Amino acid sequence: MTDAPADIPLDRLDSIGQLLERIAEELAFVEEGSDLGLLPINALLMDLEEGPGMESLPSAFRKSVAVARRWLDSVLDGSGRFAAADITNLQQWIDWLMEWLAASVSGQPTAELPLEWSQSEAVAVASLAPPAIHLPAFPAADAPVKSDAEAMPVAAARSESTPIIVEGDVATFTLQLPKDLDLLREFHAESLELLESIEHSVLALEENPTDADAVNSVFRVFHTFKGSAGFLKFDAMQRFAHDLESLLDAARSGSLAVSRAVIDAILKGGDVLSSCMREVGAQLAGDRPGTPIAVPSAQVLEMIRRALAPDRSPPAVAAPVATAPPPGERVETAVVQTQAPAAEQAKSAPRETVAASEATSIRVDAAKLDDMVNLVGELVIAQSMVIGGAEGSQLADVDRDQAMRSLMRITRELQRNATTLRMVPVSGLFRKMTRLVRDLSAQVGKQVRLELVGEDTELDRQLVDRMGDPLLHMIRNAVDHGVELPAERQAAGKDPVGIVRLSAAHESGGVVIRVADDGRGLDGDRLLAKALEKGLIKGDGPRSLAERLELIFLPGFSTASAVTDISGRGVGMDVVRRHIEGLRGAIDIASTVGVGTTFTIRLPLTLALIDGLLVRVGGERYVLPTLAVRECFRPEPGAVSAVHEQGEIVNLRGHQIPVLRLGAYLQKAAQSLDPCEGILVVIEAAGTVRAVLVDELLGKQDMIIKKLGNTFDGNPVVSGGAVLGDGSVGLILSADALVRATREVAA
Amino acid sequence: MSDAPQDLAVMAAPGRYLTFHLGSSRYAVSVTDVHTVIRMVPVTSVPLMPAHVRGVINLRGAVIAVIDLRAKFRMPEIEYNDRACILVFDLGAGSAGNRLLGVIVDAVDDVVVLAAGHIEPTPDFASQVDVRYLLGVATVSESVFAILNIKNILAVDGSLSLPSI
Numbered sequence: 001m002t003d004a005p006a007d008i009p010l011d012r013l014d015s016i017g018q019l020l021e022r023i024a025e026e027l028a029f030v031e032e033g034s035d036l037g038l039l040p041i042n043a044l045l046m047d048l049e050e051g052p053g054m055e056s057l058p059s060a061f062r063k064s065v066a067v068a069r070r071w072l073d074s075v076l077d078g079s080g081r082f083a084a085a086d087i088t089n090l091q092q093w094i095d096w097l098m099e100w101l102a103a104s105v106s107g108q109p110t111a112e113l114p115l116e117w118s119q120s121e122a123v124a125v126a127s128l129a130p131p132a133i134h135l136p137a138f139p140a141a142d143a144p145v146k147s148d149a150e151a152m153p154v155a156a157a158r159s160e161s162t163p164i165i166v167e168g169d170v171a172t173f174t175l176q177l178p179k180d181l182d183l184l185r186e187f188h189a190e191s192l193e194l195l196e197s198i199e200h201s202v203l204a205l206e207e208n209p210t211d212a213d214a215v216n217s218v219f220r221v222f223h224t225f226k227g228s229a230g231f232l233k234f235d236a237m238q239r240f241a242h243d244l245e246s247l248l249d250a251a252r253s254g255s256l257a258v259s260r261a262v263i264d265a266i267l268k269g270g271d272v273l274s275s276c277m278r279e280v281g282a283q284l285a286g287d288r289p290g291t292p293i294a295v296p297s298a299q300v301l302e303m304i305r306r307a308l309a310p311d312r313s314p315p316a317v318a319a320p321v322a323t324a325p326p327p328g329e330r331v332e333t334a335v336v337q338t339q340a341p342a343a344e345q346a347k348s349a350p351r352e353t354v355a356a357s358e359a360t361s362i363r364v365d366a367a368k369l370d371d372m373v374n375l376v377g378e379l380v381i382a383q384s385m386v387i388g389g390a391e392g393s394q395l396a397d398v399d400r401d402q403a404m405r406s407l408m409r410i411t412r413e414l415q416r417n418a419t420t421l422r423m424v425p426v427s428g429l430f431r432k433m434t435r436l437v438r439d440l441s442a443q444v445g446k447q448v449r450l451e452l453v454g455e456d457t458e459l460d461r462q463l464v465d466r467m468g469d470p471l472l473h474m475i476r477n478a479v480d481h482g483v484e485l486p487a488e489r490q491a492a493g494k495d496p497v498g499i500v501r502l503s504a505a506h507e508s509g510g511v512v513i514r515v516a517d518d519g520r521g522l523d524g525d526r527l528l529a530k531a532l533e534k535g536l537i538k539g540d541g542p543r544s545l546a547e548r549l550e551l552i553f554l555p556g557f558s559t560a561s562a563v564t565d566i567s568g569r570g571v572g573m574d575v576v577r578r579h580i581e582g583l584r585g586a587i588d589i590a591s592t593v594g595v596g597t598t599f600t601i602r603l604p605l606t607l608a609l610i611d612g613l614l615v616r617v618g619g620e621r622y623v624l625p626t627l628a629v630r631e632c633f634r635p636e637p638g639a640v641s642a643v644h645e646q647g648e649i650v651n652l653r654g655h656q657i658p659v660l661r662l663g664a665y666l667q668k669a670a671q672s673l674d675p676c677e678g679i680l681v682v683i684e685a686a687g688t689v690r691a692v693l694v695d696e697l698l699g700k701q702d703m704i705i706k707k708l709g710n711t712f713d714g715n716p717v718v719s720g721g722a723v724l725g726d727g728s729v730g731l732i733l734s735a736d737a738l739v740r741a742t743r744e745v746a747a
Numbered sequence: 748m749s750d751a752p753q754d755l756a757v758m759a760a761p762g763r764y765l766t767f768h769l770g771s772s773r774y775a776v777s778v779t780d781v782h783t784v785i786r787m788v789p790v791t792s793v794p795l796m797p798a799h800v801r802g803v804i805n806l807r808g809a810v811i812a813v814i815d816l817r818a819k820f821r822m823p824e825i826e827y828n829d830r831a832c833i834l835v836f837d838l839g840a841g842s843a844g845n846r847l848l849g850v851i852v853d854a855v856d857d858v859v860v861l862a863a864g865h866i867e868p869t870p871d872f873a874s875q876v877d878v879r880y881l882l883g884v885a886t887v888s889e890s891v892f893a894i895l896n897i898k899n900i901l902a903v904d905g906s907l908s909l910p911s912i
Contacts, residue, residue, distance in 0.1 A: 666794035706810035721810040729791040729803045
């Protein structure tokens with residue numbers, strides 16, 4: 001078989017050549033009886049398999065890659081170590097491919113695939129036809145699934161309440177903790193990313209079942225899991241991942257159409273793997289190390305089996321019951337063994353907590369690290385120039401000035417660079433919401449499409465992790481309360497499919513996240529009536545719509561007339577607001593009846609830095625978060641008036657704003673007894689605006705936030721410290737506390 | 748860390764102790780608790796805190812709380828001179844977030860080695876110093892030192908919270 005070499009683009013050949021060279025390099029280190037190089041070769045081979053335009057490459061090449069894949073899989077599935085024959089085979093393979101490549105590049109006719117390879121290939125293809133599924137070897141395993149109609153709903157219902165399904169055949173694996181610690185950490189960190197990507201791909205797949213990229217990427221995830229699990233001797237997980245991989249392989253080869261059943265099986269499989277990895281994570285963190293970890297695969301295996309053979313009646317496994325040991329007993333013992341960890345798991349993993357994946361190590365773009373190293377190099381040079389200039393005075397003043405300037409520039413860049421190291425895109429966070437919307441809308445019988453905008457927006461990793469719960473809650477609200485039922489929407493002349501839009505963007509030095517739905521919107525009158533009814537407010541209540549909408553942030557307020565399973569968990573928007581303000585952010589609401597509701601969350605770029613306004617009160621300096629500052633001004637004489645027993649009020653463009661004398665509040669002497677000698681800083685937090693009287697504004701700068709430690713946990717007003725230019729500590733005041741303080745002073 | 752220091756029977760172990768004084772009273776603390784000793788520096792006062800929480804300082808980039816031991820022991824306030832020091836105590840990794848705490852003292856004197864024979868149980872005397880704060884009394888070359896239970900001093904009163912285990 002000779003192929004026309006001209007068909008292949010040269011750059012494609014180039015990239016193949018590079019991959020082959022790297023494989024050859026790895027091969028050189030492979031030893032018999034060792035697993036050294038196995039995973040790198042596996043990864044490189046995957047790159048080779050998934051390169052662009054694979055279909056258009058000559059069949060000899062594709063077959064040869066398939067051959068290597070088969071060899072490598074047999075090593076991965078088997079002992080996990082190279083045998084002498086494997087090494088010889090792979091070496092011959094790489095030699096052949098190198099020749100093929102050289103011939104292709106120079107336009108020569110290419111050699112044929114060695115006969116024994118293609119033969120074994122044919123055998124393999126034949127044996128692959130019904131994808132091999134490791135069914136549980138345990139005789140009683142199939143007992144629970146004997147009756148389809150009953151078993152499935154039961155299992156499904158159970159899986160809602162506990163992440164681990166206790167079935168008859170729960171296989172377990174155990175961590176070799178001290179020995180594999182580093183490997184396990186790496187595997188754990190990697191797996192979190194992999195599992196996230198599953199959901200993303202699957203949802204893409206749901207929209208377009210023929211999306212080959214999505215199928216490949218899910219396949220790759222399960223394949224990597226299989227490889228790593230085999231490497232770490234997690235047999236149970238390896239087998240399970242292999243079964244999932246087989247399912248995807250069938251989809252990849254086109255022998256299986258991606259149906260709803262397939263997608264459900266993949267998602268459930270991903271859930272099982274993530275529950276295992278959560279347990280691995282807990283044990284890595286020192287939580288009851290060495291306990292066997294269950295891989296509750298039965299339900300998923302059954303789903304896979306059905307997906308692969310939708311027409312086939314359930315396998316007649318019940319027949320040999322008479323000869324098998326009494327299934328009931330066996331099942332029971334297995335359940336008893338595994339129930340304890342399962343129950344603990346359910347307890348330790350709070351339901352629907354997306355922030356669980358807070359990793360202690362993070363991945364950093366290599367380019368960012370390189371920049372950093374270069375900057376440090378420059379810093380050292382600049383420093384020696386400055387020191388040289390100061391000591392020997394060989395340098396002229398001009399040179400010293402220049403050295404100083406470059407030192408400043410480098411320091412600034414280094415700081416900026418260091419900040420970006422902590423930044424990650426919000427896409428991971430957003431993707432989790434896709435899954436939530438999918439599950440939730442099905443549960444409440446609504447049709448909802450989630451639109452994601454600005455997924456590439458970068459944010460401090462800590463913020464991304466901690467925004468999980470509030471976002472989850474708000475999306476849940478949007479789907480459960482915001483978007484109407486399809487019939488209702490049609491009656492209102494809307495598209496039956498509701499849209500929830502989650503967007504992120506950089507705005508004015510921070511990040512803005514918006515959650516918008518096109519649902520029924522919030523009715524200001526009803527909110528007011530409800531707040532009055534619940535006794536949350538007294539008197540007439542606010543008049544304007546904006547102020548009435550603010551009512552939903554009051555503790556104890558819930559808009560759902562019936563507490564549903566989904567939203568009514570006792571967590572209200574007041575908790576969301578507190579949480580976001582704890583991240584030095586702010587949340588606002590806008591809503592129009594019949595058109596929809598939009599929540600706008602403003603967050604700082606990072607928690608490590610604060611954009612602070614440095615103010616002086618008497619002899620003390622304080623930092624106010626600029627994010628909360630609306631404006632600063634020196635009041636005209638007479639603008640501030642004392643209201644009897646209500647404190648002072650300043651008139652700002654027709655609005656009456658209560659004044660807080662910072663010095664008096666903090667029990668420090670202030671200079672400005674007359675407000676006209678000081679400056680009023682207008683701050684806004686929790687939807688309330690207040691004017692804070694200080695003596696002087698000293699400047700505005702980015703400051704590194706330092707924790708004050710738990711000595712000051714009880715302090716109502718100080719939220720942290722910042723090291724100032726002169727090395728002393730400036731206290732950061734919480735805008736929220738100042739706003740509340742005015743209220744107390746006024747009351 | 749355990750509740751043990753609450754027990755009055757706890758006695759100081761023999762070992763090396765750092766001694767300092769407040770006015771005419773002499774005190775000793777185990778050197779294993781001391782992280783570092785620095786000269787008195789300007790302290791940023793934190794509003795709305797008890798009088799003995801003097802404020803915070805920047806210790807090589809970390810912000811740590813500083814306690815005024817005179818105020819804590821209800822001794823008269825003085826103007827600290829250039830002999831005044833801040834003893835920085837390391838409260839151990841067990842206390843989340845608040846590992847280092849500074850304590851202002853009039854002056855640091857010496858490091859002494861206390862043998863078991865030097866250390867006696869706290870006498871039941873009614874002094875201004877609470878007996879919970881003491882691990883015993885040591886007599887070395889005719890000087891008497893009160894051995895301080897620094898972890899208790901920094902933990903009780905609810906003003907400084909070490910996590911209770």
